[in-house]
Every structure is written in C-alpha cells, then in structure tokens.
Amino acid sequence: MAIYLKNATFIDWQTLEFKNSNIKVNHGINNGFEFINEIPLNLNDEIIDCTGKYVTKSFVCGHHHIYSALARGMGAPKKNPENFYEILKYVWWTLDKCLDKEMIEASALSTAIACAKSGTTFVIDHHASPYAVEGSLEIIAKAFEKVGISHLLCYEISDRDGLEIANKGLA
DSSP states (O other): OOOEEEEEEEEOOOOOEEEEEEEOOOOTOOOOOOEEOOOOTTTTEEEEEEOOOOOOOEEEEEEEEEGGGGGGGGOOOOSSSOOHHHIIIIIIIHHHOOOHHHHHHHHHHHHHHHHHTTTTEEEEEOEEEEEEETHHHHHHHHHHHHHEEEEEEEEOOOTTHHHHHHHHHOO
16 A cells, blocks of 8 residues: 655755655655656555645654653742753752653653654653653653654763662663
8 A cells, every 4th residue: 555645745855945746655664755747546545635735754853851741831930940050950850850650651642742743753852750760761662652753762860869869860
C-alpha cells in the first residue's frame, strides 16, 4: 500500500520554495518521497487530498523539557523570580521535585501528542525528576513510542538535592 498526497503544496525547507505537485510517500528506512504527475489507480493505496494544504518534512526539537507540559495552568511561585537562577529555583526545580512516575508519563504523553500535532517527529530531552529517577527515561520512551515520536533522552544529573540522588542519576 502506498500513500499519495494529491494536489499538495510542498515547501522546501532549504530554499523555502513552494512546489505544487502530487507526492508519493515511500515506505522504508529512508521514509523518502517523490513528486509525481499522475497518481496510479490502486484500491489498496491511500490518497489524501491536500488541496489548500502545505506539506513539508517533519520538524525536530533539539532541546525540550518534557515535564514542562505540567506547567500549563500552574500557580505562581512562592516568590516572584528576579533572575534566571530564581526562575530555576522557584519554578522548575520546585516542579521537578514533585514528579512521580504517573506525572512523568502524563507529561510525556501530553508532549508527544503536542509534537505530533505540530509536525515534530523527533525530540531531544534532558529530564530531571530527583525523587523519581529510576525508570523515568523508560517511562518517557514508552509514552513517546506509543504516540510514534522518535526521541533521544538523557537524565540531568545534579548534586543540588544531595549526592545520593546525584548518584542515582548515574545508574
């Protein structure tokens, strides 16, 4: 089964040129595509009418904080931060200390869905959950794989919560 994008307006990410064409999406390791004039008639193929729509290659997010999805609607910090250190201390480090496995999974699913909806198919994240270190990256990976988003995950190691927690991040 092939996928065809009919009447697509393709945006070349390198030149920003627009090209009106039909596009055949190729399956396989390279996930390539090709511009074609006519779409062959085959009942097993999927044809998506892209009239009035733009098509481009997917996006990559090279720096993310997946658990920041939980900050939407979060109450104001105890103290109004006046510099970057205070933003970390009163907002982000406060949030990452509250994370448990369920919150990690919820933030990962929410982020993965938002990425998919915006055309982002690969995310690089450095995660921190000092009181839920063990298995945290696996939880994120499973959530992203459930949605179909590729990922490169790492754990942020810090001694700000003590050496025992820092050492857990190394395991």
